[in-house]
Amino acid sequence: MNLLAPPPSTVQVQPGGSGDALTRGKEPAALSIGDLHAWYGDSHVLHGVELTVNAGETICLLGRNGAGRTTTLRAIMGLTSARTGSIRVFGKEVIGLPQHHVAQLGVGYCPEERGIFASLTTQENFLLPPSLPTRFPGFSIDEIHALFPNLKTRANSPGTRLSGGEQQMLAVARIFRTGARLLLLDEISEGLAPVIVQALGRAIKELKKRGFSVLLAEQNFRFSANLADRFYVMERGKIVLEIERSELSNKQAELKELLGV
Amino acid sequence: MTEIFGVPVSLLLGQLLLGLLNGTTYAMLSLGLAVIFGLMGEVNFAHGAFFMMGAMFAWMGAHYFHLSFWWMLLLAPLLVGLVGLLVERLMLRRLRGMDPIYGLLLTFGLTLLIEGLFRTFFGVSGSPYNPPDLLSGVVNLGFMYLPVYYLFAMVASVVVCFGTWLLIERTKLGSYLRAGTENPALVQAFGINFPLLVMLTFAFGSALAGLAGVLSAPIIQVSPLMGSNLIIVVFAIVVIGGMGSVMGAIVSGLALGVIEALAKVIYAPISTTVVFILMALVLTVRPAGLFGKEK
Numbered sequence: 001m002n003l004l005a006p007p008p009s010t011v012q013v014q015p016g017g018s019g020d021a022l023t024r025g026k027e028p029a030a031l032s033i034g035d036l037h038a039w040y041g042d043s044h045v046l047h048g049v050e051l052t053v054n055a056g057e058t059i060c061l062l063g064r065n066g067a068g069r070t071t072t073l074r075a076i077m078g079l080t081s082a083r084t085g086s087i088r089v090f091g092k093e094v095i096g097l098p099q100h101h102v103a104q105l106g107v108g109y110c111p112e113e114r115g116i117f118a119s120l121t122t123q124e125n126f127l128l129p130p131s132l133p134t135r136f137p138g139f140s141i142d143e144i145h146a147l148f149p150n151l152k153t154r155a156n157s158p159g160t161r162l163s164g165g166e167q168q169m170l171a172v173a174r175i176f177r178t179g180a181r182l183l184l185l186d187e188i189s190e191g192l193a194p195v196i197v198q199a200l201g202r203a204i205k206e207l208k209k210r211g212f213s214v215l216l217a218e219q220n221f222r223f224s225a226n227l228a229d230r231f232y233v234m235e236r237g238k239i240v241l242e243i244e245r246s247e248l249s250n251k252q253a254e255l256k257e258l259l260g261v
Numbered sequence: 262m263t264e265i266f267g268v269p270v271s272l273l274l275g276q277l278l279l280g281l282l283n284g285t286t287y288a289m290l291s292l293g294l295a296v297i298f299g300l301m302g303e304v305n306f307a308h309g310a311f312f313m314m315g316a317m318f319a320w321m322g323a324h325y326f327h328l329s330f331w332w333m334l335l336l337a338p339l340l341v342g343l344v345g346l347l348v349e350r351l352m353l354r355r356l357r358g359m360d361p362i363y364g365l366l367l368t369f370g371l372t373l374l375i376e377g378l379f380r381t382f383f384g385v386s387g388s389p390y391n392p393p394d395l396l397s398g399v400v401n402l403g404f405m406y407l408p409v410y411y412l413f414a415m416v417a418s419v420v421v422c423f424g425t426w427l428l429i430e431r432t433k434l435g436s437y438l439r440a441g442t443e444n445p446a447l448v449q450a451f452g453i454n455f456p457l458l459v460m461l462t463f464a465f466g467s468a469l470a471g472l473a474g475v476l477s478a479p480i481i482q483v484s485p486l487m488g489s490n491l492i493i494v495v496f497a498i499v500v501i502g503g504m505g506s507v508m509g510a511i512v513s514g515l516a517l518g519v520i521e522a523l524a525k526v527i528y529a530p531i532s533t534t535v536v537f538i539l540m541a542l543v544l545t546v547r548p549a550g551l552f553g554k555e556k
Contacts, residue, residue: 098456100451119442120436129451
């Protein structure tokens with residue numbers, strides 16, 4: 001059994017070619033991942049992921065099921081059993097930090113399974129993530145209620161009594177108000193009615209306007225096509241393709257091949 | 262009507278009241294265990310020893326330092342909570358992620374150590390501990406004379422149980438606790454210092470046991486063995502209520518106290534086993550306990 005396989009890489013990873021153009025001034029990238037390997041127990045899931053989310057960018061991580069999108073986000077949050085390489089959040093290395101310190105740097109995480117707590121009301125679920133010491137304004141509670149009115153009307157229902165769509169809104173909305181400025185959103189459009197997917201899409205555009213940096217892990221290319229500035233495609237635990245939004249039309253064929261759509 | 266089940270009503274009422282008194286002690290003890298189990302998945306075998314320490318500290322405070330009951334009502338739970346805090350921080354924390362059986366073994370070993378230590382210094386015969394002057398005397402309830410202190414202990418325990426329930430169900434801190442019980446990894450991913458939460462919860466549960474100990478000191482003999490006599494029954498109550506369920510612990514604690522008392526009147530030989538019979542029945546019908554959620 002080898003949980004700690006290769007030694008941590010000390011290679012400094014520069015934001016990949018096209019990413020540089022988007023870097024605003026000298027601000028560090030919101031997220032910069034280099035040679036990331038991650039494990040669940042004995043199984044080696046990520047094999048050297050490299051990606052960058054510049055401040056203010058919306059980035060989409062595409063790939064087939066099992067390609068490693070969810071694991072990439074979980075590895076950032078320290079939720080895999082082991083990880084090596086480098087994960088810099090606003091310039092600060094998080095590998096080696098206690099799990100709860102990652103959020104403190106200004107990261108909001110919406111897990112794939114949504115993580116709505118059954119023993120908490122909708123309102124309690126909404127207010128659960130504590131405010132972070134970032135001084136980033138984010139959204140006020142009223143602004144979030146304007147985006148997702150159901151969260152207000154159903155404030156006193158137990159969180160898991162909400163419909164699937166409402167639960168997804170709740171899972172996303174609760175990290176809008178904490179001062180997190182890098183949001184990791186895992187499969188938020190999965191299995192939802194079109195009207196809810198549209199509401200979520202509007203919310204993400206609003207995030208961009210307000211200067212949030214967003215990393216979307218999505219299987220649904222159509223959802224992210226209009227939202228993301230850049231796309232990474234994963235396969236077998238690696239990034240295999242990086243596409244600028246402007247290149248989308250040229251690279252359709254390649255993308256289709258990789259995503260199998 | 263002066264008899265029910267062939268028992269004089271006044272005797273029955275008296276037993277019921279004493280049963281309720283026992284029930285409040287059960288409730289407070291099982292509450293502490295339930296909170297700890299809910300968050301840590303850990304069975305704290307040392308809970309009985311913490312209960313005993315609470316009572317012994319109260320006695321020692323009076324005996325060596327002439328500290329009043331009221332002072333010890335405050336200090337003893339704090340001291341026991343501190344012991345709990347150290348046990349979690351220095352020992353139990355190292356076992357996280359391992360099979361819960363190790364935690365059980367550790368706390369069982371600690372129980373033997375703590376009890377042995379107190380036995381060495383204080384023997385096993387037990388010492389009386391008098392209630393404070395303010396609460397001495399009895400009240401005439403018509404069917405029985407009830408020591409004022411018993412009334413106080415009952416009310417105090419119920420208030421503490423209800424307060425704890427409010428803390429867990431109605432406050433922000435309580436929502437962290439409930440969320441942590443369901444999904445600790447996500448709670449930590451939100452930036453909450455989960456290890457700290459666990460440590461404080463363990464200390465709080467231990468302090469509850471200590472408080473139950475102080476409150477019991479004037480009622481039962483204070484002795485190093487008082488915890489182990491009680492804790493097995495309390496474990497059964499936690500199982501009946503549903504492991505980790507706060508309301509379950511309170512309700513089944515009170516109910517079992519009363520049922521035990523009734524058994525004493527109706528068919529005395531069964532009174533010490535009735536809890537375990539009920540536990541077996543509940544486990545057969547609802548394996549998760551009366552208030553527990555199926556996993």
